[in-house]
Amino acid sequence: MLRTHHCAQLTKTNLGATVSLAGWVDSVRDHGGIIFVDLRDREGITQVKFDSALRAExxxxxxxxxxxxxxxxxxxxxxxxxxxxPTGEIEIDATELTVHNISETPPFPLTDAGGDKVNEDLRLTYRYLxxxxxKMxxxxxxxxxxxxSVRDYFDTQGFYEVETPALFKSTxxxxxxxxxxxxxxxxxxxxxxxxxQQFKQILMVAGVEKYFQLARCFRDEDLRADRQxxxxxxxxxVSFIDREGVYSLLEGMLKKVWKDVLNHDLPTPFPRLAFKDAMNRFGVDKPDTRFGMELADFSDTFKSSGFKVFASTVAAHGSVKAFNAKGLADITQGEIGALEEIAKSLGAKGLAFIKVENGEWKSPIVKFFSETEKAELTKRLNxxxxxxxxxxxxxxxxxxxxxGRTRLEAAQLLVKRGKMTLRADQWNFLWVVDFPLMSYDEEKGSYAATHHPFTSPVAEDVPLLDSDPKAVRGQHYDCVLNGMExxxxxxxxxxxxxxKKIFEDxxxxxxxxxxxxxxxxxxxxTYGAPPHGGFAFGLDRMCALLCGTTSIRDVIAFPKTQKAxxxxxxxxxxxxxxxxxxxHIQTVIPQQ
Structure with missing residues (x-):
């Protein structure tokens, strides 16, 4: 080795020892003829003093x-x-200097503050810097x-780590x-x-019983901060397991990871929330429960309302829902316009709202509300x-x-105003369960699996596969943390x-x-497949949360840009x- 210690290792216990270090020059300072160099490696920094014949070099x-x-x-x-x-009480009085490589001036500062200010494309171009x-x-x-931590946990639980092929068939x-x-x-x-998916189920047929893998997966999708x-x-x-067994197994893994990485004790078991309850209360199947502002259903309240938009929606078997963004009456017209555009992108014709300022309800729709309707809104939404x-x-x-989307955007506006705090180190885990097995695609006129076609229906719902597939619940579960699946x-x-019935019928x-x-x-x-179930966690996403970053590109050594x-x-x-x-292939230049 070219060094005896790393640059965060030496302390006063090493005084008088002759040592060798190697690394990168973090900074050079000239203090009246004595040259001080902060020498950096992966572990930290040690100060080196050059006051001998080496100082000129x-x-x-x-x-x-x-x-x-x-x-x-x-x-x-x-x-x-x-x-x-750690090394702040000592320094090295250098007697030998070997220059392995002289660096050109980097294109951006290699500090956290300096690097965060430059364009991400520049950082990715010089990813090695x-x-x-x-931080990186x-x-x-x-x-x-x-x-x-994941590998250690599954080893103690009796799992085999098995690699599966990256080259598969097209499905x-x-x-x-x-x-x-x-x-x-x-x-x-x-x-x-x-x-x-298919390989791990085949491994269950093969009698492996407990399989895990840190698996590389590939999807040709449009990219964003949390997708690559x-x-x-x-x-x-796992073979011979039910849903309760999966919950317990995964909670144990997460508890160990959070303890090993952050020294934080996660409380278990995690809360559970049925899909319908998650949608009704939060408007999304991956709710952020770090704050309230829950949705409430007012369909019964407005079924005979003088406000025809609400009454006709209820008559057509739709829903009238609302939530109170407490303290956000100071929202600007521009911010409301941005929320309306988001609502329209999700199929709304607009975004109705009521502001309460100086004790007065302000909205074009208030004049259509009865006193009973206003009293019900006041009571239920405080x-x-x-x-x-x-x-x-x-x-x-x-x-x-x-x-659901408006709720999240309103929360960010409250955070921006300092009226709400969403702590990155507040770990609100929950299980979302009882998803529908199937969804109906109106355009295609056919059903699609909401998870994947290998998901087992809840046993008592199997007879509904013939008469009402949308009413069938799947034995599907999601683990959600702070609004992220x-x-x-x-x-x-x-x-x-x-x-075969699921596929064909x-x-x-x-x-x-x-x-x-x-x-x-x-x-x-047909050759004796055991009952089995499983799970897949996004390692990149989990690590991003552990690191307190919103982008998985920050925890992947060599990521792709949003343009792939x-x-x-x-x-x-x-x-x-x-x-x-x-x-045996030809390429075609796409028409501009």
């Missing part, structure tokens, strides 16, 4: 150059001690500790796939695995001076979605007849397509005609 060092030094550990003068770092910043080094360390339901042309089989393609085209799942599957109440009148699911899973179908997938895509799986189920590009390596790129010929 040390004065030429530039920040971010890589050097090695040998010298004697000395105590710093009392006035120069920095007790904020961005990763030197303290810490993020990678957190990810490592979280991954290790084009769900997210768009990445296709990989086969050179050997002309005209045929693999697909990069969206998840190990390639990502990592904490993937698991309306006071300074509040603003938002309404949605639409089919139930749309009304929930409109106010960490992951989801389900108890799976293990009977081939029921799985409910989802209306033609029998030949079922055989082409899932035939091997259905056949495997690697700016550092400059990919994707064209390939040669020879490569295309070997793969």
């Amino acid at each position: 040390a004065a030429q060092l530039k920040a971010e150059s890589v050097i090695g030094i040998t010298g004697k550990v000395e105590s710093r003068p009392e006035a120069m001690m920095n007790r904020g770092i 961005d990763l030197r910043r303290p 080094r810490k993020n990678l360390a957190v990810r490592h500790r979280a991954a290790k 084009p339901e769900g997210a768009r796939e990445y296709l990989v042309p086969s050179r050997i089989h002309a005209g045929q393609f693999y697909a990069l695995s969206q998840s190990p 085209m390639e990502f990592t799942q904490v993937d698991l599957e 309306i006071e001076n300074g509040d603003i109440v938002f309404f949605a009148a639409a089919p139930w699911e749309r009304a929930c979605a409109i106010l 960490l992951g989801g899973g389900s108890i799976r179908i293990h009977q081939p007849a029921l799985q 409910v989802l209306k997938i033609p029998a030949d397509v079922v055989e082409s895509r899932f035939g091997y799986m259905l056949k495997a189920f 590009q690697d700016l550092m390596a400059q990919s994707p790129t064209p390939v040669t005609a020879k490569q295309l010929k070997e793969l």
